[in-house]
Amino acid sequence: MTTTKTIEEINRELGDQVYEDAKRNPEKYAGRYIGIANGEVACSGDDLSEVITGLKKKEPDTRKLFVVDTTRDLKKVLRISETWYALRPLVPEERPACDRDNAN
Amino acid sequence: MPFARWSLKNDRPAIEITLTDASGQKKTRTLLADTGAGDAQDQFDLVLHMLDCAQHGGVFTQSISVSGAFIGNHPAFDIYVEIPLLGYREQVVAVGVPYLPPDFDGIACFRFLNRFTYGNFSDKNAFGLET
Numbered sequence: 001m002t003t004t005k006t007i008e009e010i011n012r013e014l015g016d017q018v019y020e021d022a023k024r025n026p027e028k029y030a031g032r033y034i035g036i037a038n039g040e041v042a043c044s045g046d047d048l049s050e051v052i053t054g055l056k057k058k059e060p061d062t063r064k065l066f067v068v069d070t071t072r073d074l075k076k077v078l079r080i081s082e083t084w085y086a087l088r089p090l091v092p093e094e095r096p097a098c099d100r101d102n103a104n
Numbered sequence: 105m106p107f108a109r110w111s112l113k114n115d116r117p118a119i120e121i122t123l124t125d126a127s128g129q130k131k132t133r134t135l136l137a138d139t140g141a142g143d144a145q146d147q148f149d150l151v152l153h154m155l156d157c158a159q160h161g162g163v164f165t166q167s168i169s170v171s172g173a174f175i176g177n178h179p180a181f182d183i184y185v186e187i188p189l190l191g192y193r194e195q196v197v198a199v200g201v202p203y204l205p206p207d208f209d210g211i212a213c214f215r216f217l218n219r220f221t222y223g224n225f226s227d228k229n230a231f232g233l234e235t
Contacts, residue, residue, distance in 0.1 A: 008164065011164065012164070015164075015165075015166060016166075019166065048182060048195045049184075049194075049195045052163055052182060052184075052195060055163065062126075062158075062161050062162065062163050063158070063164075065163045065164065066163065066164045066165065067163050067164070067165045067182050068165065068166065069147070069165060069166065069197075072147050072166055073147070074166060076146075076147065076169075077169045077170070077171050078142055078146055078147065078148065078168055078169065078170050078171070078199075079142070079170070079171045079172045080138075080141045080142065080151065080170060080171075080172045080173045080174055080211070080213070081140055081141070081172050081173065094206035094207050096133075096153045096156070096204050096208070096209040096210070097131065097132075097133055097134075097156075097209045098153045098155045098156040098159065098209065099153070099155075101131070102155065
């Protein structure tokens with residue numbers, strides 16, 4: 001069976017490759033951030049806003065974009081204490097604004 | 105110096121940020137101001153609903169593993185955030201999660217709050233930020 005990858009999956013896989021490559025060969029990449037658009041490396045730089053602006057010029061649909069932060073420690077597990085978050089099914093008035101926006 | 109202060113929400117510290125959707129419409133989101141969420145060296149600033157990230161220009165970046173309240177591997181986004189009262193406009197990193205604490209649209213974590221001077225500024229019913 002053939003499965004077709006979405007552009008998001010292709011970008012993510014390329015992002016993983018770029019990250020590993022940037023760790024091994026930092027001199028190959030000019031900057032901390034590497035921008036990917038439509039499955040191809042499109043731009044890079046040290047300023048995240050500039051990289052994203054450059055990406056959006058190439059592809060306005062942000063779902064088709066991906067940014068690799070080459071300095072990120074992907075093995076680090078981030079902790080947010082659950083001690084006082086009552087994470088449970090929410091009644092309608094407690095729901096986040098995006099849920100209410102989409103319901104309208 | 106620019107200063108912004110918000111009333112506590114359900115007795116919890118809250119801040120308001122503005123996100124911009126694809127049509128240019130600005131949406132205000134109320135976030136729990138949680139200095140205990142993450143640390144100064146963490147790799148993200150905010151926890152937002154993943155729909156908010158996707159619908160407000162968030163660009164995918166490497167996903168982030170989270171333990172505790174939001175256990176699992178979550179998508180992360182570089183997203184443009186404003187706090188108009190402070191004249192603050194920055195690209196920050198948000199973790200997109202499918203569920204949130206009641207009454208809030210997300211969490212402002214320590215790395216984000218630590219960009220400002222923060223506190224109650226002598227008003228025990230409020231939380232404020234100053235640049």
